[in-house]
Amino acid sequence: MRLEPVLLSYASLACLALSTHRLRRDAAFERLPTVATLRASAVVLLVLAAWRAVHDFGPYQGPVAFIGMVSIAGLPLVLLLSRWPKGALVTGPATAAVGLGMLIPLG
Amino acid sequence: MKGKMAGSSIANGRMAARAFTAIVGGYAAAAGFVSLLARIAPVDRAEATIWAMTLSFLVYAGLILWAFHEIRLARVAGTIWGLAFGTVGCLWLLGPAL
């Protein structure tokens, strides 16, 4: 289905969200990774998403797909955070795992 | 800017003049400006024409926003209508290229 750019983008945005001040204060998690770690993971996941988008959709449609899919991934995340902030902690790693898992057989 | 909305008919008239300058004058100025650029740009005619058409809306949008940002109405009207008549005048003097 070529959805791994969406999954990786979602995970990346979840990392970014968890690194913001407001969420760290409101969600009151224990042993949350440091802001620097989260930001670094976000960048890595976003780069992977961009690479997959170009790989799946070609050099011309790839960038279009990447930008569109990052935006699309943001919508469910924001809706989730608005109701259940801790959800980011659960769904972020889960989507990262599925997205990265989809990369393995494809190489 | 909010003060302009309130009350007197003078303020309403000035607002109408500003909106007219922004929307109609801005269009004329943007059209004249990009057409003049297309006419004098030292590149292929067809390419220059398409670039001018493609970028014209950015110029128009910029002029609209500036027309409402700048407080002095005389300056807004002078600049925008000046640009419109100036560029169209130049184009008229130059005549079509092909």
Added chain:
Amino acid sequence: MPVAAGAGAVSKAASNAATGVRQSMAWIHGWLGLLAGWILFAMFLTGTASYFRPEITRWMQPEIDLRPVTAATAADTAAAHLQKLAPTAEQWFIYLPDARTTATRIFIRERPSPDPNAKPSPRRPELRLDPATGEEVTARDTRGGEHFYRFHFQLQIPHPWGRWLAGLCAMAMLAAIISGVITHKRIFVDFFTLRWSKGQRSWLDAHNVSAVIALPFHAMITYTGLITLVAMYMPWPIQANYKDPATFETAVFGAEPDAEVTGRPAALTPVAPLIAKASEEWGGGRPATMVVRNPNDATATITLFQSAKDRLNARGGSIVFSGVDGRRLSASPPPGPAAETSGVMLGLHMGSFAGPVLRWTYFLLGLAGTAMVGTGLMLWTVKRKRPGAEPLFGIRLAERLNVGAIACLPAGMAAFLLANRLLPATLPARGDIEVSIMFWTWFGLAALACVRPIRRAWTETLAIAAVAFLALPLVNALTTDRGFVRSFANGDWLFVAFDLAMLATGALLGFGAWRTAQISSRPVRKSRPAVRPAKPLREAVDAP
């Protein structure tokens, strides 16, 4: 500004200027957004639906269920049919089918009579053919997805005014996007912030989130939308450079073959081999349209236009072949950087290159844009209402127009689809009646909503729209043989997806109705002036 100001004063002045810019931009953002907002909402929503234009058309003609064939076969069968129908026409237009549009469409342009006083022959209607056999396909008369697509930039207003109004609104949108970005200083901090049930604060959050999250799409779709009609909106650079605009068109798109008909008959060359030749020249690109000029004449030519279905640039090249011996005569010039840029902009707007995953991405981004406009409109009224005070006429009007756009337009769109299933298939002019029903429902419901209390109006119109969408799968199952269960069993995924999309839309509208009902059942803002401020009260009610 004082000349002898120190560094601190300069930076303070600069920050004052920045604040001034932000204030004026916020002001213009609000007014541009309001004045163009209702039309923009309709443009965004119907435009978003238009990403599924061929699919909507296929759903609206459930009688047609064709098997796909190769482009060469479709071209052959269409040409054979046209030979029977109009062997001496001036031009044949053949629109080849693809994975999404399954029928071949043909259009015939008759040769004008040599007698200048003769009445022009009536315009022939477009016909649809089964690509496998070349037989005409008959189905219920409908505008299909074409209606939403046309409305999206013509607004059902006579030419050219509808397009001009749409263009003006698109310009307002562009200026609103730029001023909105300037206004919004904490663009990335607010990225993840959405707070429910906090009145104005919630609408601002929702507006910010829907705008910021898909900002690249909003900016792209607005600008490229203007580019789609640039030749109409901004023809002046062509006027400045060319005495005759046709010279410009020839320079960009290549010369059209324009040979006078000789009257010497010559058999038309087989068209299928030309498809293969063109595809080879385009490196595997597919032809979308075939235009035959002067068929069966010694001057016959066949022009093939490249499909935009597999490339970003929506303006494909064209190749002209001789219609007598199939020789390649000429081709459109390769596009320069500017032509390529504007072609890609066109392609980005239409999204016809997008496969299923990207098309759904486009669709969801379009919904985000619709939500951005809708929440902006809501924010405008909520922000200006004073708790306890009777709102001004302008605000009350804006509130009613909000109901009319946000809740009643979806109801009208659902009515359009319901009418397609409920009107008899053989009713004369039923395509036009479907369109009328959409507008009667839309504006009628909006008028009715004006006589209801505002909260009730929201709940009722949203509920009606929700019920109309939820009824669609049921009505489809009762009136066609392509209901959900059978479609699922047959693997008819278009109809399955359509039913699911209608249910999801209905559920979303139903959720809106439920939320507005919750809010209106609270003891807030009765017509009698309440002394207590509304905001803390609402929060108290909302506390879990």
